[in-house]
Amino acid sequence: MQLADLGDVQLHYRIDGDPDGAPIVFANSLGTDLRVWDAVVDRLPKGLRIIRYDKRGHGLSSCPPAPYSMGALVRDAERLLDHLQVRDCMFVGLSIGGMIAQGLAVKRLDQIRALVLSNTAAKIGTAEMWKERVQTVQRDGIEALADAVMERWFARGFRATPELQLWRNMLVQQSRDGYAGCCAAIAGTDFYTPTSGLRLPCLGIAGSEDGSTPPDLVRETVDLIPGSQFHLIRRAGHIPCVEHPDEYAERLTAFMRETGHIG
Numbered sequence: 001m002q003l004a005d006l007g008d009v010q011l012h013y014r015i016d017g018d019p020d021g022a023p024i025v026f027a028n029s030l031g032t033d034l035r036v037w038d039a040v041v042d043r044l045p046k047g048l049r050i051i052r053y054d055k056r057g058h059g060l061s062s063c064p065p066a067p068y069s070m071g072a073l074v075r076d077a078e079r080l081l082d083h084l085q086v087r088d089c090m091f092v093g094l095s096i097g098g099m100i101a102q103g104l105a106v107k108r109l110d111q112i113r114a115l116v117l118s119n120t121a122a123k124i125g126t127a128e129m130w131k132e133r134v135q136t137v138q139r140d141g142i143e144a145l146a147d148a149v150m151e152r153w154f155a156r157g158f159r160a161t162p163e164l165q166l167w168r169n170m171l172v173q174q175s176r177d178g179y180a181g182c183c184a185a186i187a188g189t190d191f192y193t194p195t196s197g198l199r200l201p202c203l204g205i206a207g208s209e210d211g212s213t214p215p216d217l218v219r220e221t222v223d224l225i226p227g228s229q230f231h232l233i234r235r236a237g238h239i240p241c242v243e244h245p246d247e248y249a250e251r252l253t254a255f256m257r258e259t260g261h262i263g
């Protein structure tokens, strides 16, 4: 558990695995922290340098005043990777983390050699929808959204398990300002044109029951990058790394082998 002081923001990050291994970086979604990757990290092959971080306003990172821009979130990731001297990583971005991944790949191809765009899109929702969400959070807190968010995050079967409450707790314990700040960043993001210009190995991952970024939307985004692969996880919502870590880690590992990221 470490903190990178980037001046205007302090980012909490964690590194597991082999310090000299091939780097894989994970960026999580709105209202979550780096614990969403715990089960996947446990299932990855040995010998990787596994880096996870909490974006601004989330987890144990600091929370600058909202709103945030996508440019700021991308710059945070860029500065963190420079701070850690990361080059040629595989970058796995979940939802808003996948938007950060697209922005970073456009800006710093020296840092990223392959992308995993999980449950994300070039554009998510409408500006109006995000504006309403910001208003609700600022007025009534994250708790007011939590039940609806659980329906999008997880498929029906998982929602019936006691584990659901843990993830609901994680959501409502996030900072109200940090959550609203990131909603504003998503509202202002449309990466269709820049992402269309990307040329690097890309894997899209979608959940069959994802209520936030349905499979067709994920596929439409990864299809912007020629040669991309697409993997659908069945009986999964928006956070399949939590619901189906075995399948998720297997697919990541296969992609790392196919792209030569690991031997």
Ligand SMILES: O=C(O)CC1=CCC(=O)O1
Pocket (backbone or CB within 6 Å): 028, 029, 030, 031, 094, 095, 096, 097, 124, 149, 152, 186, 212, 238
């Ligand atoms: O809360 C949701 O709808 C899920 C989500 C959208 C963008 C993101 O990062 O999470």
